[in-house]
Amino acid sequence: GDSVTQMEGPVTLSEEAFLTINCTYTATGYPSLFWYVQYPGEGLQLLLKATKADDKGSNKGFEATYRKETTSFHLEKGSVQVSDSAVYFCALANSGYALNFGKGTSLLVTP
C-alpha cells in the first residue's frame, strides 16, 4: 500500500540556517504530494503541494519539488526563523479520498 517516510526528528537549527526535511514515498500511479505544518496546540495547515512530477510547490519561503525518479518530496527553506518552529508532515493523496501522512518531523529554531 501507499506510505510516506519522513526523517526522524527533532531537528534543531539556529535562526537563519538552511533547512531540509527529507520525505520519500511509496505509491502506485501518480499521487499528489503535500507538506502540512502544525504549530503547538493547533491543527494542521497546508504549507504547499505538488500534483505532478517536477512540479515545485512553494509558500512562505518553503519549497519542495516532486521527484518521481527518486520518489521524494523534500522540504527546504533557505533561512529559518524562530517562528518556523513546528511539526512538519509530508502526505500523499492517491487513489482514495483521504491523505496518507508521514509521522511528522519536529523543528525547533533557536535565536
Add this chain to the structure above:
Amino acid sequence: NAGVTQTPKFQVLKTGQSMTLQCAQDMNHNSMYWYRQDPGMGLRLIYYSASEGTTDKGEVPNGYNVSRLNKREFSLRLESAAPSQTSVYFCASSDYGGLPNNQPQHFGDGTRLSIL
C-alpha cells in the same frame, strides 16, 4: 472566518463511558474526515465522508462510529471508551475534486481526549 470548529477542546472520560465529538465546517465542503494523532504515529484516518449521506471506514475504525448529520456537520462517537483511545482527534474537510482527491484539507484545532 471559523473554518472547521471542533467541540469540546478537552475531555476526560472513564473507561466504558460514551461521548460524541462534534465537528462543523462553514466552507461548503463536500468531504469530511476524522483522524487521530498519537505520538510517533502521525495522523491516522478513522472515518471519512466523501459527500453528504455517505460514510466509509478508514485505517483505524474499530471502537468508533460516525454520523454525517448534514453537509456542515460530521460527528464521531465513542460508544464504550477504552484507554487505547486516548489521543488527539482532528476533524478536517475538503472540496471534492475527483480521485485522487488532491484538494487541500482544512483542519480543526483538535480535541484532546484522555480515557482513564
